Amino acid sequence: SQTIHQWPATLVQPVGSPLSLECTVEGTSNPNLYWYRQAAGRGLQLLFYSVGIGQISSEVPQNLSASRPQDRQFILSSKKLLLSDSGFYLCAWLPLGNTEAFFGQGTRLTVV
Amino acid sequence: GQQLNQSPQSMFIQEGEDVSMNCTSSSIFNTWLWYKQDPGEGPVLLIALYKAGELTSNGRLTAQFGITRKDSFLNISASIPSDVGIYFCAGQWSGNFNKFYFGSGTKLNVKP
Numbered sequence: 001s002q003t004i005h006q007w008p009a010t011l012v013q014p015v016g017s018p019l020s021l022e023c024t025v026e027g028t029s030n031p032n033l034y035w036y037r038q039a040a041g042r043g044l045q046l047l048f049y050s051v052g053i054g055q056i057s058s059e060v061p062q063n064l065s066a067s068r069p070q071d072r073q074f075i076l077s078s079k080k081l082l083l084s085d086s087g088f089y090l091c092a093w094l095p096l097g098n099t100e101a102f103f104g105q106g107t108r109l110t111v112v
Numbered sequence: 113g114q115q116l117n118q119s120p121q122s123m124f125i126q127e128g129e130d131v132s133m134n135c136t137s138s139s140i141f142n143t144w145l146w147y148k149q150d151p152g153e154g155p156v157l158l159i160a161l162y163k164a165g166e167l168t169s170n171g172r173l174t175a176q177f178g179i180t181r182k183d184s185f186l187n188i189s190a191s192i193p194s195d196v197g198i199y200f201c202a203g204q205w206s207g208n209f210n211k212f213y214f215g216s217g218t219k220l221n222v223k224p
Contacts, residue, residue: 032210034212036214043118043216044155044202044214045214046211046212051210059211092154092212094212099142099162100160101157101204102157103147103155103156105153105154106152106153108152
């Protein structure tokens with residue numbers, strides 16, 4: 001079956017520290033992968049998307065970066081976190097040939 | 113990125129009442145999706161719409177893809193307490209690397 005895993009579930013990090021969030025997908029090949037951020041009480045903002053290994057597109061300029069080292073792995077990173085990076089980060093995937101996106105369980109990031 | 117206007121922002125209703133929420137965009141989409149998000153969880157897909165004018169039901173939920181392809185609505189009939197959550201619309205245009213853009217959400221509160 002096709003599943004998506006995202007971790008960690010929660011994270012508290014000090015300002016200026018690095019960040020690495022990981023998302024992996026199972027049971028599929030060549031998915032489109034997405035990172036979204038949801039600020040408290042707000043909608044989902046598309047941060048990055050990827051159509052293949054090493055192919056990353058940024059939707060908005062920010063303090064974050066993304067990488068796709070393997071077909072089913074998508075990583076969200078930062079070298080130095082800012083307070084404004086706090087939020088709920090969601091990884092999503094779109095199966096090849098499909099038009100319905102599915103989400104991971106999310107990572108609650110609090111920068112203190 | 114694209115912005116979808118979703119309304120209302122929040123709703124407080126009595127159990128058994130019907131609910132309606134809608135989403136509009138300045139751009140046309142090939143696909144409209146409706147998601148529900150419970151607190152601390154990733155959004156879960158409720159209904160997917162693929163054709164202008166399409167009306168699709170999923171139990172007590174009914175959604176329509178607007179004729180102009182720039183809007184969609186979601187109706188929930190005979191609401192129950194477990195309908196509580198945040199509902200998001202999402203639009204997707206297949207010519208744009210299958211990027212999905214989300215509305216700001218409608219927070220639904222159901223009073224027993």
